[in-house]
Amino acid sequence: MSEAMVEVRNVTKVYERGKQKIEVLHGLTLEIPRGDFVALMGPSGSGKTTLLNLIGGLDQPTSGQITVGGSRLDQLRAGELAHWRARNVGFVFQFYNLMPVLTAEGNVELPLLLTRLSAPQRRKNVAVALQVVGLADRAKHKPRELSGGQEQRVAIARALVSDPQLLVCDEPTGDLDRKTADEILGLLQVLNREHGKTVVIVTHDPKAAEFARRTLHLEKGQLLEQAA
Amino acid sequence: MTKSGFVVANLFRKRTRTILTLLSVIMAFLLFGLLQSVNTVFNAGADFVGATRLMVQARVSFTQPLPVSMVPKLEAIPGVARVAYQQWFGGVWQENTPLIMFALDPQRYRDVYPEWLMPEAQWQAFEHTRTGMIVGRQLADQYGWKLGQKIPIASNIYPLKNGSKAWAFDLVGIFDGKDEEWKRRTNLAFIQQDYFDEANQFNVKGRTNFFILKLQDGARAEAISKTVDAMFENSPDETKTQTEKDFNISFVKQIGDIGLIVRWILFAVFFTLLLVVGNTMAQSVRERVPELAVLKTLGFSDASVLGFVLAEAFALCLAGGLIGLVLASICGALVAKGTGGQFQLQLDAGVWLIGVAAIGLMSLAVGLLPALRARRLRIVDALAGR
Numbered sequence: 001m002s003e004a005m006v007e008v009r010n011v012t013k014v015y016e017r018g019k020q021k022i023e024v025l026h027g028l029t030l031e032i033p034r035g036d037f038v039a040l041m042g043p044s045g046s047g048k049t050t051l052l053n054l055i056g057g058l059d060q061p062t063s064g065q066i067t068v069g070g071s072r073l074d075q076l077r078a079g080e081l082a083h084w085r086a087r088n089v090g091f092v093f094q095f096y097n098l099m100p101v102l103t104a105e106g107n108v109e110l111p112l113l114l115t116r117l118s119a120p121q122r123r124k125n126v127a128v129a130l131q132v133v134g135l136a137d138r139a140k141h142k143p144r145e146l147s148g149g150q151e152q153r154v155a156i157a158r159a160l161v162s163d164p165q166l167l168v169c170d171e172p173t174g175d176l177d178r179k180t181a182d183e184i185l186g187l188l189q190v191l192n193r194e195h196g197k198t199v200v201i202v203t204h205d206p207k208a209a210e211f212a213r214r215t216l217h218l219e220k221g222q223l224l225e226q227a228a
Numbered sequence: 229m230t231k232s233g234f235v236v237a238n239l240f241r242k243r244t245r246t247i248l249t250l251l252s253v254i255m256a257f258l259l260f261g262l263l264q265s266v267n268t269v270f271n272a273g274a275d276f277v278g279a280t281r282l283m284v285q286a287r288v289s290f291t292q293p294l295p296v297s298m299v300p301k302l303e304a305i306p307g308v309a310r311v312a313y314q315q316w317f318g319g320v321w322q323e324n325t326p327l328i329m330f331a332l333d334p335q336r337y338r339d340v341y342p343e344w345l346m347p348e349a350q351w352q353a354f355e356h357t358r359t360g361m362i363v364g365r366q367l368a369d370q371y372g373w374k375l376g377q378k379i380p381i382a383s384n385i386y387p388l389k390n391g392s393k394a395w396a397f398d399l400v401g402i403f404d405g406k407d408e409e410w411k412r413r414t415n416l417a418f419i420q421q422d423y424f425d426e427a428n429q430f431n432v433k434g435r436t437n438f439f440i441l442k443l444q445d446g447a448r449a450e451a452i453s454k455t456v457d458a459m460f461e462n463s464p465d466e467t468k469t470q471t472e473k474d475f476n477i478s479f480v481k482q483i484g485d486i487g488l489i490v491r492w493i494l495f496a497v498f499f500t501l502l503l504v505v506g507n508t509m510a511q512s513v514r515e516r517v518p519e520l521a522v523l524k525t526l527g528f529s530d531a532s533v534l535g536f537v538l539a540e541a542f543a544l545c546l547a548g549g550l551i552g553l554v555l556a557s558i559c560g561a562l563v564a565k566g567t568g569g570q571f572q573l574q575l576d577a578g579v580w581l582i583g584v585a586a587i588g589l590m591s592l593a594v595g596l597l598p599a600l601r602a603r604r605l606r607i608v609d610a611l612a613g614r
Contacts, residue, residue, distance in 0.1 A: 058525060058607045079529050086527020093611070097522045101237040106229045111526045113231055
């Protein structure tokens with residue numbers, strides 16, 4: 001691990017709910033080296049998902065700087081941010097968030113529609129991604145025909161297919177049983193160790209956090225400690 | 229998979245709902261096609277008649293007959309070549325089939341309408357047979373009437389002197405039209421004015437509903453029409469004179485302003501359709517807020533997401549609209565065939581053009597608001613279910 005993949009400098013995030021202003025992150029500073037596997041833990045409302053959303057370019061900080069892979073996300077406009085996300089980051093959600101009308105391969109191909117790849121090239125990339133997550137034989141199945149673990153594997157394949165350097169995962173095992181959760185985390189570990197992906201996951205589960213190289217604890221919008 | 233494939237897949241996420249919505253779009257455009265064709269038929273029906281004839285009727289209404297004694301005065305007007313007249317008979321065949329039937333002077337009518345073609349012997353027979361009747365080819369073919377037959381026809385207006393409404397006429401001639409347009413209108417029947425005058429119980433002898441003025445020069449139609457009306461101004465029989473084309477249009481409009489009726493029906497149909505399809509689209513977007521947020525998460529821009537929703541609305545309206553218009557074309561052709569070509573319900577290029585424009589406008593109308601909502605979605609709120 002060398003230079004920083006993610007640099008968060010003095011970031012605050014304030015949400016407005018009606019007349020009420022809620023400050024979720026308070027001047028948070030953080031650095032994640034390229035190739036790291038970080039677990040963000042903390043109680044509900046501590047700002048884990050907010051931090052993950054900022055790192056993934058889904059939201060903008062109220063103040064402070066966020067640099068990911070050399071790009072200053074806090075300075076990008078909405079359209080530029082969308083373009084950046086398509087090229088640089090893969091997302092995995094707790095509830096998979098697959099398109100129910102598409103097959104597994106259709107779901108995995110979706111991010112590639114934003115590229116200039118030809119249809120045969122897209123199909124090839126999709127096949128590789130499904131192979132990596134071990135679901136090559138389920139390519140033609142729709143999400144409702146898959147188990148939870150398989151759906152999450154498809155979601156990981158979708159996150160991988162455009163070859164981003166950063167994977168952000170929000171409670172990726174929160175909806176899975178222990179055995180399946182361990183398989184998914186093992187897969188993320190392989191992607192980190194063998195494919196060099198930087199992985200950031202949010203989790204409540206200490207066992208899940210054990211798969212990460214390090215764990216960061218957040219409480220009330222601030223980073224508490226760093227555990228190896 | 230392609231972007232268009234994704235649009236179609238999304239469209240059929242709720243198959244039953246989409247099919248029902250599609251059916252409502254199809255029905256709306258079927259109605260649109262047929263009604264627009266009806267409108268075209270009624271508006272264009274008089275185009276072929278030319279402007280060399282003027283129709284004169286009573287100023288108040290054509291139901292108020294004018295005296296036949298006006299004929300010499302009309303014929304004396306410079307520019308008028310010949311005058312014919314015709315009296316509405318109100319003919320009914322069998323139980324309840326109305327006929328377009330007039331009492332007239334055979335020779336005068338023949339002079340004014342050279343477009344009707346019939347063998348000379350049959351014209352002669354019509355002129356010399358008091359109870360004679362001639363009918364158009366369509367009518368003869370439709371009811372299987374043959375020359376020499378006695379045809380019983382009732383009048384829903386005029387009884388015979390004995391009080392009966394059951395008239396009977398000798399079929400002495402069957403006429404054709406000079407070209408396709410006129411052939412399509414051979415659904416008429418004519419009887420002798422003299423016999424009508426003598427035999428009917430009402431005191432309408434020597435009176436008629438319309439005079440038809442054949443002009444030497446169609447360019448003078450307007451001037452002659454003013455002359456006629458001025459001539460009878462302030463008399464007991466004031467007149468209203470108009471070209472044959474205008475007369476035909478105003479005659480049709482007695483049923484009602486077809487264009488206006490069609491517009492109102494279509495307004496109602498499309499307004500309902502907007503609500504139905506608009507609701508479907510709004511519901512469809514509401515149901516998949518998280519999916520739309522995922523699209524944005526994957527890197528699809530706000531404009532792309534707006535485009536996806538608009539494309540769904542367009543695909544739905546385009547499919548339904550085109551199927552509806554094609555069905556309208558088929559139905560129109562069937563109606564035209566079924567009526568022996570009398571009712572030419574054909575979707576011309578104009579109707580198709582308006583139809584395609586309506587598809588575009590409707591797509592925007594039903595898709596824009598849901599699309600804008602999808603475009604405005606904030607990813608973090610949508611993913612959090614807020």
